[in-house]
Every structure is written in structure tokens, then in C-alpha cells.
Amino acid sequence: MSDPSHRLEDLRAEIRLYDHHYYVLDAPLIDDAGYDELWRELAKIEAEHPELVTVDSPTQRVGASVSELFSPVQHLRPLFSLDNAVSPDELGAWEHRMERMLGRRPEGYVCEPKVDGLAVVLTYRDGVLEVGATRGDGEVGEDITANLRTLSSVPLRLLGDAPSLLEVRGEVYMTLEGFDELNRSRREADQPTFANARNAAAGSVRQKDPRVTASRALEIWVYQAGLLQGGPSLQRHWEVLDYLKSLGLRVNPGSVLAPGLEEVKAYVEQMLEEHHGLPYQTDGVVVKVDSLADQDELGATARAPRWAVAYKFPPEERVTTLRGIKINIGRTGAATPFAELEPVFVGGANVGMATLHNEDQVHQKDVRVGDRVVVRRAGDVIPEVVGPVLTPGKDRSPPWEMPRKCPFCESTIERPEEEAVARCTGGLACPSRLREWLFHFSSRGGMDIEGLGYKTVDLLLRDGAVQGPADVFFLGSEHFEGRRGWGERSIRKLLDGIEAARHRPLWRLLVALGIRHLGPGGARLITARYRSMEQITAATEEDLAAIDGIGETIAGSVTEWMDDPDNQELLARLGEGGVSLADPEPSEEIPRTLSGLTLVVTGGLEAMNRDGFGQAIAARGGRATSSVSSVTSALVAGASPGASKLAKAEQLGTPILTEEQFLALLEHGPGGILPDRE
Ligand code: IVH
Numbered sequence: 001m002s003d004p005s006h007r008l009e010d011l012r013a014e015i016r017l018y019d020h021h022y023y024v025l026d027a028p029l030i031d032d033a034g035y036d037e038l039w040r041e042l043a044k045i046e047a048e049h050p051e052l053v054t055v056d057s058p059t060q061r062v063g064a065s066v067s068e069l070f071s072p073v074q075h076l077r078p079l080f081s082l083d084n085a086v087s088p089d090e091l092g093a094w095e096h097r098m099e100r101m102l103g104r105r106p107e108g109y110v111c112e113p114k115v116d117g118l119a120v121v122l123t124y125r126d127g128v129l130e131v132g133a134t135r136g137d138g139e140v141g142e143d144i145t146a147n148l149r150t151l152s153s154v155p156l157r158l159l160g161d162a163p164s165l166l167e168v169r170g171e172v173y174m175t176l177e178g179f180d181e182l183n184r185s186r187r188e189a190d191q192p193t194f195a196n197a198r199n200a201a202a203g204s205v206r207q208k209d210p211r212v213t214a215s216r217a218l219e220i221w222v223y224q225a226g227l228l229q230g231g232p233s234l235q236r237h238w239e240v241l242d243y244l245k246s247l248g249l250r251v252n253p254g255s256v257l258a259p260g261l262e263e264v265k266a267y268v269e270q271m272l273e274e275h276h277g278l279p280y281q282t283d284g285v286v287v288k289v290d291s292l293a294d295q296d297e298l299g300a301t302a303r304a305p306r307w308a309v310a311y312k313f314p315p316e317e318r319v320t321t322l323r324g325i326k327i328n329i330g331r332t333g334a335a336t337p338f339a340e341l342e343p344v345f346v347g348g349a350n351v352g353m354a355t356l357h358n359e360d361q362v363h364q365k366d367v368r369v370g371d372r373v374v375v376r377r378a379g380d381v382i383p384e385v386v387g388p389v390l391t392p393g394k395d396r397s398p399p400w401e402m403p404r405k406c407p408f409c410e411s412t413i414e415r416p417e418e419e420a421v422a423r424c425t426g427g428l429a430c431p432s433r434l435r436e437w438l439f440h441f442s443s444r445g446g447m448d449i450e451g452l453g454y455k456t457v458d459l460l461l462r463d464g465a466v467q468g469p470a471d472v473f474f475l476g477s478e479h480f481e482g483r484r485g486w487g488e489r490s491i492r493k494l495l496d497g498i499e500a501a502r503h504r505p506l507w508r509l510l511v512a513l514g515i516r517h518l519g520p521g522g523a524r525l526i527t528a529r530y531r532s533m534e535q536i537t538a539a540t541e542e543d544l545a546a547i548d549g550i551g552e553t554i555a556g557s558v559t560e561w562m563d564d565p566d567n568q569e570l571l572a573r574l575g576e577g578g579v580s581l582a583d584p585e586p587s588e589e590i591p592r593t594l595s596g597l598t599l600v601v602t603g604g605l606e607a608m609n610r611d612g613f614g615q616a617i618a619a620r621g622g623r624a625t626s627s628v629s630s631v632t633s634a635l636v637a638g639a640s641p642g643a644s645k646l647a648k649a650e651q652l653g654t655p656i657l658t659e660e661q662f663l664a665l666l667e668h669g670p671g672g673i674l675p676d677r678e
Pocket of ligand 1: 082114
């Protein structure tokens with residue numbers, strides 16, 4: 001048999017290349033089946049020749065020796081912390097300090113997302129991963145090599161011409177998707193959940209069993225070379241990042257080169273807006289002086305380099321005191337617990353209330369009145385209570401219990417055995433439920449009543465102007481005149497909005513009614529088959545389920561809703577209020593007045609835009625095209641017509657119509673308007 005070591009090396013190199021494209025560049029080169037085949041061949045040869053297995057073989061990610069795990073590792077160069085900046089002014093002050101030391105401003109900066117994970121140090125000797133360690137105190141960290149080897153984005157061997165020694169720093173983090181998944185499975189297994197992705201990442205790399213680390217969604221971004229020997233001589237941090245990339249290390253593609261502080265500030269602004277869209281947690285931007293010579297000259301204080309700064313986003317998690325737990329009744333009657341908090345500035349806003357989602361979550365998180373709790377507010381997401389911060393030995397109040405009576409209408413709150421949520425049994429007589437119901441009813445996705453937002457709904461209910469769901473359609477200007485904040489214009493706007501809502505298509509009304517499981521798609525399917533509420537009410541569950549696209553769940557829910565006498569009463573009252581409970585019959589067919597004609601428009605028309613022009617012609621059997629040619633029947637010239645189209649039409653002898661003539665053509669056809677065709 002030929003020497004298997006050559007084949008082995010070829011296989012490893014090939015797999016390394018595919019891994020790099022897949023895990024680091026996110027651009028796979030090969031399909032799964034092809035990859036698996038190579039992998040199996042490699043594993044087979046290694047099984048037959050155990051003496052040829054090397055530590056940098058792709059098969060050796062899991063199962064490396066764990067004997068060194070957590071033993072101390074002296075870093076080759078100390079790892080500093082970073083000074084923080086929290087405002088554009090502080091960035092300015094930072095640059096100013098550097099300008100004083102250098103006698104000029106630094107020439108350019110590199111901005112990098114500040115990923116919220118855990119700092120690690122990887123040491124590659126002759127291209128092979130030798131040690132992976134935690135940051136520790138900056139001088140000495142812990143050996144976590146066996147665990148870091150399990151991360152697919154950490155190369156076991158560098159690509160290309162590797163330096164003799166490289167100590168590289170980076171951040172290991174957990175993807176947000178992986179974090180959610182991990183917490184979900186832990187919740188199911190009754191294990192404590194992680195408060196955030198950073199804690200989850202830190203917990204995952206500090207496992208005693210590398211197989212556990214391997215099962216977690218961990219990735220790495222590298223962002224600095226601590227020590228480089230036997231490699232190219234580099235002048236700029238940006239070149240360092242490029243070089244690290246060329247070695248197969250994973251460098252964040254969101255990093256940018258910024259010529260000056262203005263561009264840095266713009267980058268910070270942009271990241272502040274966009275970072276919630278990233279698939280991992282970030283807590284700021286790291287700004288570094290690009291020139292390595294400048295970096296050397298600036299040096300470091302005892303704590304941190306002078307040439308780098310961490311621009312921190314406003315914190316998205318803060319600890320505060322839980323003053324109380326109350327409930328809200330939603331539009332379906334669901335009782336949602338929420339936290340009343342000692343107000344705290346978090347995620348860029350003052351937060352005094354946060355959601356607790358549902359009864360089970362309160363118990364799972366075990367938050368109790370009086371506890372210190374972590375509050376999270378990220379981007380536009382509603383603030384939530386993450387969990388308690390407990391001090392051992394400190395007394396706590398008893399666990400929270402769902403109230404038995406609705407605080408708004410005193411009806412009983414019930415939770416059927418098999419259901420996840422407790423509900424108020426007061427129906428739409430419950431003022432909280434009615435408010436939420438009305439808000440949904442009038443919102444964009446529902447009847448889209450302009451001028452009837454949350455505040456107005458609340459006001460109308462509190463004043464008693466509206467007591468039931470259909471009352472909105474009985475409002476007149478007399479209900480508002482003389483009220484504070486209601487001028488003639490705002491009254492007109494609301495009444496116009498209500499009037500417009502009376503004539504919405506039936507599917508919108510169906511959605512607005514908030515029938516369980518029924519969304520716009522299902523509502524459209526139903527109203528394509530049944531054109532009135534009367535017909536829908538008369539339809540049986542089987543009738544509805546027979547509509548293509550309507551399943552049993554929706555059909556059952558719709559018939560259940562229609563069978564409820566309260567709901568029939570609501571429909572009747574909406575009808576009395578002038579709300580259309582049926583779609584108009586489809587209008588008779590448009591006569592095909594333009595059959596065989598091809599028209600072109602130039603300039604603007606008063607009666608319609610370009611799309612409307614095309615549609616009006618197509619609906620009447622004609623064709624609209626964009627340029628004048630020998631087949632053009634007529635050119636329609638609106639305001640500011642284009643000279644070239646007019647010239648072309650004149651040259652070809654194509655009739656040129658005014659807008660008025662065109663409208664007549666639409667209605668009556670070509671007779672008397674266009675010359676008879678030969
Ligand atoms: S540079 C001397 N770059 O932030 C510079 N750090 O507060 C050393 N971090 O411990 C750090 N992303 O865990 C740097 N692109 C980035 C970073 C980054 C996240 C973390 C790192 C470090 C901490 C400093």
C-alpha cells in the first residue's frame with residue numbers, strides 16, 4: 001500500500017480549507033455529502049494508522065487531552081483593559097490627549113464592534129494551535145485549550161505561510177439564536193437559565209467536559225495580535241486584521257477604517273442604530289489608533305492603552321428594586337403580569353414598568369416583590385424583568401400568586417387546566433379588556449381608524465363616551481366639543497377616520513374583530529367565498545374548512561365566534577353604526593374599448609400616475625409601452641412632455657392626444673378620436 005501520510009495531509013488540508021470557507025468566511029465551497037465523504041476517508045485512515053494522528057487534524061477537535069484544563073497560563077504579553085467613552089465629547093477629549101502627546105492627531109482609526117463575550121488568547125506555534133487561555137487578570141489566565149479546540153471557527157492550524165509564533169486575542173461569544181435555544185432546552189429540563197449570552201458563553205468555555213462546550217453555539221472574532229514573530233512586518237492595525245484574516249482567523253467584517261474622528265462618530269451612530277440586528281450581543285464600539293508606530297508612542301497607563309477606547313452603548317441591563325407585581329387584561333382577556341419597578345435608566349430610557357410575560361414565567365424566574373431584579377431593555381423591545389439578584393440569607397416575600405379577581409371588573413380570573421394563560425371572565429364588560437380590544441380594532445392591522453390611537457381610546461373610555469366596542473361609530477362632534485385638547489381640526493380628523501372605517505372591506509373587519517387564529521390571509525380567503533357577515537354566520541364549520549387554505553382550527557374558531565350571541569349583538573350594533581357588513585358585488589365588466597391599441601404616455605397626467613395609466617389601458621384590452629414606434633397607436637402628452645417622444649411621434653405620423661382626448665378614448669374607444677386604421 002502507498003504511504004498513507006501523503007493522502008492524510010492532502011485530506012486535512014482540503015478539509016481545513018472547506019472549514020475555513022464554511023465557519024470563518026460563511027461561504028461554503030462544497031456540499032455536505034462531498035464534505036462527509038472526505039471526512040470519513042480521513043477518519044478511516046487515522047483509525048487504521050493511529051500513529052499518524054496529529055493534534056491539528058480536523059478530527060481532533062473534541063477529545064484532546066483535558067489534563068491541563070484550567071491550569072494557569074502566563075500570557076506572552078499582558079492584556080490590558082480599555083478605557084471607556086460614553087459620549088462624542090469624550091471621544092473628542094480622547095483624541096485631544098493623544099494630539100498633545102504626538103504633537104499631531106493620529107492618522108486614522110479602526111472601529112470594531114465591541115462583542116459582548118469573553119476575551120481569550122490563542123497561541124499558535126509554527127501555525128499549530130498550542131494554547132488557548134482566558135484573559136484572567138491580564139497577566140495569567142486559565143488554560144481552556146481543550147474547550148476552545150471544539151469551536152469550529154478556531155483554526156487548529158493556520159492557513160498559508162504561518163508565522164513562527166503568534167499570540168492573538170479575540171472574543172468568544174454565543175450567537176443569540178444559540179443562546180435562546182440553550183435557555184429553552186434548559187427550561188424544559190428544569191435547569192437554571194443563563195441571564196444573557198455573555199454569561200452563557202463564559203459558562204460554556206469553562207466546562208470540565210469539552211463535549212459540553214462543543215454542543216454550544218460558540219464562535220470567535222479575533223481583534224488583536226499580541227505578539228508576532230517570523231511573520232511580515234506590519235505598520236497598521238488594519239494590516240494586522242488583514243493578515244489575521246489571511247491566516248484563516250475570523251475577523252469581524254463589520255470593522256471599518258475611519259480617516260478621522262468624524263467618521264468614527266458616524267460609525268458609532270450607525271452601530272447604535274443597527275447593533276440590535278446583529279446575530280450576537282454587542283455593547284459598544286472599540287476604536288483603535290491605526291498606526292502601530294503611533295500606538296507604540298502613545299503606550300499605556302497601568303490599566304489601559306492610550307491608543308484605544310471602548311465607546312459603550314447605554315447599558316441595556318440594570319439592577320433595580322421590584323416594587324410590585326400587577327396584572328393587565330389584554331384584548332383576549334389574557335391576564336399578563338407586569339413589574340412595577342424603582343425607575344431606572346436602561347437602554348436609553350427611564351423604565352418604571354416591565355413585562356413578566358405570564359404567570360408561569362413569574363414562577364420560573366422566581367421574582368418576588370421586594371427583590372433586586374435585572375431589567376433589560378434592548379432597542380425597541382418592551383422592557384422585561386430577566387430575573388432576581390439574590391443575596392443569600394436575606395428574607396424574601398412569599399412567591400407571587402395570580403389574583404383570583406380581575407382588578408378592573410372584579411370578575412373571576414380562571415385558568416383552564418390545559419392552558420398556559422389565565423383569563424378574566426368579564427368579557428368586553430371588563431374596561432381593561434375593552435380598551436385593548438378597541439385599540440386593536442382601530443389599529444393599522446384592523447380597521448385603521450386614523451386619529452383613534454391608544455391615548456384617545458383610553459380617554460373615550462374613561463370619559464364614558466364609549467362603553468362598548470361599537471360605540472365608536474355613534475360618536476359625533478358633540479362628544480368632543482369643549483374638551484381640552486380637542487380642536488375643530490382634530491375632531492374632524494377623527495370623525496373622518498371613523499367614517500372611512502365604515503366602508504372597509506369585509507376581511508379587514510374580520511381581522512379587527514380579533515377572532516382567534518384568524519389573520520389577514522385567512523380573512524381574505526373567507527371573504528372571497530362569502531361576501532357578507534350574514535353568509536359567514538350561516539356557514540358551518542365544514543363549509544369554512546372546505547375553503548382552500550382554511551384549516552379546521554380557523555374554521556372552528558370563526559364558527560365559535562359567530563355562534564356567540566354577544567358577538568352577533570356586536571355585529572348588529574356595528575351595522576346600526578353604519579359599518580359595512582358586506583362587500584359590494586363585483587362591478588360589471590369594464591368594456592374592452594382599447595382592444596388592439598398600443599399607447600405611450602409622456603409627461604404627467606392629472607387623472608392618474610404611470611401605474612394607473614398602464615392598469616386603465618390593460619383593463620380595457622389595450623397595451624401600454626414605454627417608447628414610440630411604428631406599432632404605437634397614439635402618444636398621450638401630459639404636462640411637460642418629453643421632446644424626443646414628441647419628435648418621434650411626429651416623424652412616424654403617430655397621433656398625439658391630450659389628456660382629455662385620452663380619457664374620452666378610455667371611455668368610448670377609438671371611433672372619432674383616432675384616425676381609422678388602413
Ligand atoms: S481590544 C488593548 N477589541 O472588551 C485592547 N476588545 O473592555 C484590548 N472586546 O477585554 C482589547 N471586542 O473582552 C478589543 N474589537 C475588540 C473587542 C474587545 C470586545 C472586549 C474584550 C476586552 C474588553 C475591554
